[in-house]
Amino acid sequence: MSAQKSESLSVDVAVVGGSLAGCASAIRFSQMGYRVAVFEKKAVTEHSYKQLCTHFLQPHAVPLLDGLGLAHLREPAWSVVTKAVFVTPGGVVETPGGYDPEQPDSYALNLERRVLDPALREAARRQGVRYLQGTSVESVQEDESGWTLDTRDGTGAQQRYRARLVVAADGRRSRLAGLLGNPTESRPNERVALFAYFTGIEHPEGNRSVFIMNDRDLACTYPLVDGRTELVLFAEKSRVESWRGTEGRLEQFLKYFDDLDQAPSMADAVPESPLLGYTDYPSQIRRPVQGSVPFVGDAALSLDAMSGVGCGFALQSADLLARSFAGRSLDGADRRAGLADYRERFESTILPHADGICGDSLVGKDEATRQRMFTTICRSPELSHKYLALTGRMVQPAEFQQAFLRGLMTQRVGAART
Numbered sequence: 001m002s003a004q005k006s007e008s009l010s011v012d013v014a015v016v017g018g019s020l021a022g023c024a025s026a027i028r029f030s031q032m033g034y035r036v037a038v039f040e041k042k043a044v045t046e047h048s049y050k051q052l053c054t055h056f057l058q059p060h061a062v063p064l065l066d067g068l069g070l071a072h073l074r075e076p077a078w079s080v081v082t083k084a085v086f087v088t089p090g091g092v093v094e095t096p097g098g099y100d101p102e103q104p105d106s107y108a109l110n111l112e113r114r115v116l117d118p119a120l121r122e123a124a125r126r127q128g129v130r131y132l133q134g135t136s137v138e139s140v141q142e143d144e145s146g147w148t149l150d151t152r153d154g155t156g157a158q159q160r161y162r163a164r165l166v167v168a169a170d171g172r173r174s175r176l177a178g179l180l181g182n183p184t185e186s187r188p189n190e191r192v193a194l195f196a197y198f199t200g201i202e203h204p205e206g207n208r209s210v211f212i213m214n215d216r217d218l219a220c221t222y223p224l225v226d227g228r229t230e231l232v233l234f235a236e237k238s239r240v241e242s243w244r245g246t247e248g249r250l251e252q253f254l255k256y257f258d259d260l261d262q263a264p265s266m267a268d269a270v271p272e273s274p275l276l277g278y279t280d281y282p283s284q285i286r287r288p289v290q291g292s293v294p295f296v297g298d299a300a301l302s303l304d305a306m307s308g309v310g311c312g313f314a315l316q317s318a319d320l321l322a323r324s325f326a327g328r329s330l331d332g333a334d335r336r337a338g339l340a341d342y343r344e345r346f347e348s349t350i351l352p353h354a355d356g357i358c359g360d361s362l363v364g365k366d367e368a369t370r371q372r373m374f375t376t377i378c379r380s381p382e383l384s385h386k387y388l389a390l391t392g393r394m395v396q397p398a399e400f401q402q403a404f405l406r407g408l409m410t411q412r413v414g415a416a417r418t
């Protein structure tokens with residue numbers, strides 16, 4: 001061991017990964033009175049943020065901002081309060097009406113990561129969390145009195161830390177999953193994602209975020225602050241193969257949206273960013289607890305970005321973890337009970353969403369069945385409401401499926417009578 005390593009620094013909770021899930025977990029444990037350190041391998045400045053994210057925060061996660069000291073991010077200076085509208089093969093799915101500020105889970109937020117990430121780090125620091133940027137956790141080891149973490153900073157300097165609890169918030173490539181033997185289940189995603197930011201595109205009434213199902217693609221328009229718009233396309237891979245060159249791709253991308261009847265005009269659209277995206281992004285599922293380490297955010301579950309759930313699930317898993325340890329210590333039987341509680345909460349509230357989302361990642365769905373499904377949904381205001389609640393992760397898939405079957409029967413009986 002090097003001289004620098006010999007003196008170990010001690011905390012109660014060591015959070016590995018300093019993005020959404022990591023900062024949210026750290027804030028919540030710090031609020032419980034624990035000494036918390038976050039280890040973030042990237043060098044982070046005041047303005048750093050994750051660029052590869054289209055930052056639609058689903059309704060179920062909006063109220064969680066309050067407990068993190070970030071309620072102000074719902075104000076118009078920081079984000080756009082919005083609701084989803086789905087243009088489907090069976091009609092348009094939407095819920096009429098405005099937004100109820102008293103009910104933050106009645107709307108979604110277009111909350112850009114350039115705003116959220118710095119605000120969350122700042123909230124963590126304000127809460128007394130020690131944020132160690134540029135510090136990668138290289139190995140972890142457990143003994144009878146807790147954990148030893150060996151870290152390395154950007155200069156190569158090593159440091160050893162001790163902690164009573166380690167939280168894995170280190171994202172989809174989770175090093176801790178590898179070190180601790182948490183297996184990764186990978187599910188295929190048959191679409192690419194492309195997105196960019198623009199000015200000069202008119203916002204729809206009520207600042208709705210519009211999701212247009214076009215063949216097997218999903219084209220999304222998100223109104224942002226300062227009159228900007230984000231356009232996002234999740235497309236079958238073959239669709240964009242012929243889109244070549246930086247300018248050519250952007251031109252084809254805009255033309256794609258311009259050709260959609262339900263999208264606003266792109267005639268005055270001015271790009272404010274290059275085209276970003278990915279070509280391959282399989283969904284990944286891991287255990288929420290491996291040994292005595294809880295996994296939160298993408299480290300536990302990283303799903304097709306088309307579902308727009310990762311940010312919300314990152315905040316929600318941190319919330320579930322904190323609730324599981326409320327009133328419990330970090331040691332012995334209390335810790336085991338806290339971890340078992342977290343596993344149970346994660347598996348009953350977050351995990352059930354994975355199957356449907358992974359199913360939607362496959363493009364070869366039966367179009368006639370899909371059309372019938374959306375026609376049934378669009379004919380019923382109650383089902384439309386439930387569908388939006390499902391995509392906003394306000395209800396479990398089983399609840400939607402039950403409502404759907406009831407709606408289908410009612411419509412069939414009604415049709416037989418006429």
Ligand SMILES: Cc1cc2nc3c(=O)[nH]c(=O)nc-3n(C[C@H](O)[C@H](O)[C@H](O)COP(=O)(O)OP(=O)(O)OC[C@H]3O[C@@H](n4cnc5c(N)ncnc54)[C@H](O)[C@@H]3O)c2cc1C
Binds near residue numbers: 040169171313
């Ligand atoms: C194109 C795209 C669009 C998306 N759009 C949306 C959307 O509209 N809505 C939505 O809700 N979600 C969306 N997501 C998903 C969302 O971005 C992620 O789910 C979310 O960022 C996960 O946060 P996290 O904190 O769990 O992980 P991450 O943000 O991946 O953070 C993990 C952190 O751990 C650090 N780290 C890794 N290893 C170590 C180590 N050994 N030591 C120290 N630090 C380490 C990393 O540097 C990183 O900062 C999108 C994703 C993509 C790719």
